[in-house]
Amino acid sequence: DGGITQSPKYLFRKEGQNVTLSCEQNLNHDAMYWYRQDPGQGLRLIYYSQIVNDFQKGDIAEGYSVSREKKESFPLTVTSAQKNPTAFYLCASSARDSNEQFFGPGTRLTVL
């Protein structure tokens, strides 16, 4: 089955801890994206990567970090510097120059 997997589905974290969200795709897509979804705000872009070993900040990158060491993987670290980390996090991928993004099932992060 081709697609995007995100793990875990639910994640709980204590304040002050860093946490890493996993995103893997087997669609052979060049580009990968991380979004945050909050009620009433739609999807906001955190980081995106159009090629391995390169990534760009999105609209709300503060308090987050990413790496893109492999084409199929784009992990997101939510650091303790992120002031309001509780949200639904979505990973997506797309082929080069394509307008269609394929989304993973999401990870719901709750900070206790």
Added chain:
Amino acid sequence: QKEVEQDPGPLSVPEGAIVSLNCTYSNSAFQYFMWYRQYSRKGPELLMYTYSSGNKEDGRFTAQVDKSSKYISLFIRDSQPSDSATYLCAMRGSTDSWGKFQFGAGTQVVVTP
């Protein structure tokens, strides 16, 4: 002011009715327009894609773009309870980095049997 505005709803319609959804935007450079459907606690899936102005039809779905009014619409004919979901619009300009879209907040649709 957000670049893309979308009424959050909920929009409740009886089964078989036409669902009418829309987004307004402020950036006249937007050229690529998408509609995504998102079921509860799932990732969005692409429904329709339109470039520039005009209409596009796919089965029960019709997407319209009116660039002069900076307004896009999605119509769902013969709505079914399985159409109950949140519908997100997304758009970008031709000079924006490919894949870097602006999303609306989403409209929740409830189709009642």
